Amino acid sequence: MTRIRSISLRRVLDSRGNPTVEADVLTESGGFGRAAAPSGASTGEYEAVERPPTEAIAAAREHAVPRIEGLFAGDQREVDAVLRAADGTDDFSEIGANSAVAISMATAKAAADVLGAPLYQHLGGAFRGDNFPIPLGNVIGGGEHARDATHIQEFLAAPVGAPSVVEAVFANAAVHAAVAEELDERDVPAAKGDEGAWAPAISDAEAFEVMDAAVETIEDEVGFEIRFGLDVAAAELYDSDEEVYVYGDETKTRAEQIAYVAEMIDEYDLAYVEDPLDEDDFEGYAELTERVGVAGARPSQAGDCLICGDDLFVTNTDRLQTGIDVGAGNSILIKPNQIGTLSDAFDAVELAHRNGYDAVVSHRSGETEDTTIAHLAVATDAAYIKTGTVGGERTAKLNELIRIADDAV
Ligand SMILES: O=C(O)[C@@H](CO)OP(=O)(O)O
Ligand SMILES: [Mg+2]
Structure with missing residues (x-):
């Protein structure tokens, strides 16, 4: 060497x-x-x-x-x-x-x-399986990524039934376009947020309706199952002095927040909910996971809802172990820059998988043309990859994923 x-x-x-x-x-x-x-x-x-x-x-x-x-x-x-x-x-x-x-x-x-060798093979080894991550596509967003838009940071298309990576990637782009049409019909103008998602000035409740309609339209068109999910990014909504989640003029107590997320999962058959509670609330995650999720069984493979820790776990094995010990969530978001090295990111995936947690490899809102996370997601057999839907720095990863699937890297 x-x-x-x-x-x-x-x-x-x-x-x-x-x-x-x-x-x-x-x-x-x-x-x-x-x-x-x-x-x-x-x-x-x-x-x-x-x-x-x-x-x-x-x-x-x-x-x-x-x-x-x-x-x-x-x-x-x-x-x-x-x-x-x-x-x-x-x-x-x-x-x-x-x-x-x-x-x-x-x-x-x-x-x-x-x-x-392609990077995914160097990282994943010659005998990795042939699974591919499902791309989670951010199509409506607000929070810290866009002003005067939804309180929930990300509404994510999840083409869980796509027969191939390429069909999944194009399905997400189609949902992004269908959201634009749906907003247009409602006379709602929308710029785009940091990750290329539409950032309309609508309530979260209306965003759920728009998502539901857009996903259904594209599901009918492509003929496979598309669900959707959320990144609540609840730490950004949490007021620790008042101990409430702040949604504009409204607030929710911790119990109300858990009930609200559980209700949305049920009502919209959500495939994925990231950071539903504050980053210090391991117990709250555990309560919600017990209520709606499946712990300890790679839940994505059973089609269940992932309750995923991003700010909760920060790709850190110590924090993940704390979560595993109390049953907080059933999956971890993996962002190499949250922890600093690829070895640490791999350790976090390994610990997750050993304990029946899924891994979701993710971009950041500020990105470059770098495609490493596409290879990382394939190498680690991650359930999902969250890397946007449109925009050059997002499509760089999605197109790389298509090339990996096509053996063309
Ligand atoms: O919260 C998140 O999951 C990410 C990526 O979507 O956002 P940011 O990079 O701003 O932390
Ligand atoms: Mg997040």
Whole structure:
């Protein structure tokens, strides 16, 4: 296996027009990998720390790069362990999780390049199964991703019955278009939010109706089952002083929030609900999961509703273990930049799967053309991949998924 010759770091643009960190890794035998860090807007309190790119780059150049140059590119765990040691904190607050994740992902790509293998195969191994993740497509959204739109952050199309990845991807795009038509009929204008979802100034109740209608239209057209789901991003709605969830002029107590989410799951046969409660409320997640979900059985395979922890778990095995111990949720969102390295992200998926939890690999609201998460989702046999519906930085991942399925990467 070949050693890492050099690592270059630079600032590039993300989809919001903000700077982010890009890393190039070059090996002695000429293997090359390039990756860029994404960036969240509704970030969890317990995520690894993203530093301003200029500072993150300077700190990584000083502390991490000299220690990683010379390591074997294919020894991902070693590279990631050295990244952690070079950082010296629990949350990557020295070199920045943005520098760390860019270097970690670029290393994996360089190693795959050396092997002449696609990234998903390098990460997943030659004997991975032939399952593919179902794409969750954000088609209506608000919260932290768009002003004056819905309180619930994301309404996500879930083409659970699609016979292939390509049909699933196109079904989500069709639902996105059908939502536009539905809004048009209701005379509701809509711009787009950070992830390319429509961001109309409608109530959450109306958004449920629009989703239901759009999904049904496309389901009839394509002839396979499409359900939908939510990212409530409830930590952003939660007022910890008053201990209520704030929906504009209305509030819900914790019990009301649990009852509301359970009712929506029942009424709309939701396939997926992410972050239904505050990021500190493991017990609340457990209560809701017991009420509506199936714990401990890879529930997506039984067609049940996933109750997924994003801000709750932040791709962190300690927090996931806490959740597993009390039965909080039945799935985990996997965002490599929440934890800082690919090794940590893999550990989180493994712990989830060992305990019957599903994994959902996810983009961030601020993205680049980087396609690593498409490969990660396939490599880890994730149930779903959440990576938007339209817009270049979103379609980059979706088109890569199609290429992977077509054996064309
Ligand atoms: O909450 C989320 O799941 C993500 C991605 O949709 O948003 P952000 O990247 O802003 O945290
Ligand atoms: Mg989320």
